[in-house]
Structures are given as C-alpha cells and as structure tokens.
Amino acid sequence: MKASLVYRITAVLLLLFAAGHTFGFxxxxxxxxxxxxxxxxxxxxxxxxxxxxxxxxFYLAAGYMVSVFYVFAAILAWQLGSLPRETLARxxxxxxxxxIAFAAVVELAWTHLFLIPIIFSMVITLxxxxxxxxxxxxxxxxxxxxx
Numbered sequence: 001m002k003a004s005l006v007y008r009i010t011a012v013l014l015l016l017f018a019a020g021h022t023f024g025f026x027x028x029x030x031x032x033x034x035x036x037x038x039x040x041x042x043x044x045x046x047x048x049x050x051x052x053x054x055x056x057x058f059y060l061a062a063g064y065m066v067s068v069f070y071v072f073a074a075i076l077a078w079q080l081g082s083l084p085r086e087t088l089a090r091x092x093x094x095x096x097x098x099x100i101a102f103a104a105v106v107e108l109a110w111t112h113l114f115l116i117p118i119i120f121s122m123v124i125t126l127x128x129x130x131x132x133x134x135x136x137x138x139x140x141x142x143x144x145x146x147x
Contacts, residue, residue, distance in 0.1 A: 003088055003134035007081030010127040011014040011074045017120045018070035073098075080131065088135040095132035102128050 028038050042056035080088060080095065088095070102125040110115045 001130075001134065002080045003085075003131045004083075006127055006131040006134060007077045010124055010131060011078035011081065013120065013124050014070055014074035014077055017117075017124065018067050018074060020116070020120070021070060022064070022067040025066070026060060029055065073102075077128075077131075080135075085135070092132070092136055095128070097136055099125060100130035118146050 028034060038056070041059065042054055045052045045054050047053075076098065080091070080098075083091070102121060105121045106118070108127050109121045
C-alpha cells in the first residue's frame with residue numbers, strides 16, 4: 001500500500017470524525033440525569049473580559065474548536081496524500097508529529113471519552129503511523145537526471 005492512499009483514507013476518516021463530533025458533542029441524553037447541571041451551565045452568566053458568558057458557551061466553543069482542528073487535520077492528511085513521494089519522504093518531522101499528536105488523542109479519548117471516539121482516534125493514529133512509515137520506506141524515483 002502506498003502512503004498517498006493511506007493519507008487519503010485518513011482524510012476521509014478525519015472528516016467523518018469531525019462530522020460526528022460536530023453534531024454529537026453537545027447532545028445530552030435525558031437518561032444521563034445531568035439536565036440540572038447542563039441547565040445551570042447554560043443559564044448562569046458571568047462577566048469575563050467585558051463579555052457575558054456561561055460555562056456552556058465555553059463548552060460549545062471548545063467543542064467546535066476541536067471540530068475545526070479535525071477538519072484541518074483532514075485537509076493536511078489529504079495534502080500529504082497529494083505530495084510526490086520524494087517530497088513526502090523529506091517530511092518526516094511533519095508526518096511523525098501528526099501521528100504522535102493523534103496518539104495523544106487516543107490517550108485522551110481512552111481516559112475521558114467512550115468507544116466511538118476511542119476507535120476513531122485509534123484507527124486514525126494507526127493510519128498516520130502507517131503513512132509516516134510508508135513515506136520513509138518508499139523507493140526514490142528512478143532515472144533522475146543530475147544537472
């Protein structure tokens with residue numbers, strides 16, 4: 001399998017993860033019994049740096065920011081999949097940093113979240129590791145002319 005294909009698959013997974021996160025992170029199931037907490041978070045306003053905010057505002061902002069970064073990560077993965085092999089092979093710091101960052105996401109998901117984000121982040125991390133590894137293992141282009 002080529003690194004370019006792995007990065008394209010990763011991009012699609014990241015977009016699915018972003019969509020699921022965007023539409024799901026602020027859903028509250030009545031079975032959880034947290035209605036009073038959520039109501040309090042959404043209704044208790046306070047002033048911060050000249051703005052009236054609630055903790056629910058902070059929660060929403062943090063959640064949407066995560067979604068924005070998942071979309072950015074998808075764009076980055078797609079771009080990595082578009083690069084020539086030679087260029088991708090020289091981007092080891094970027095490709096391995098990307099994989100390590102998502103390994104940290106796995107740890108956070110494992111510690112604080114539930115099965116769906118754990119699985120998505122694990123699969124994405126494995127794809128990013130495979131992409132980084134394959135991009136350094138692919139053979140250089142043949143018959144390059146030197147000037």
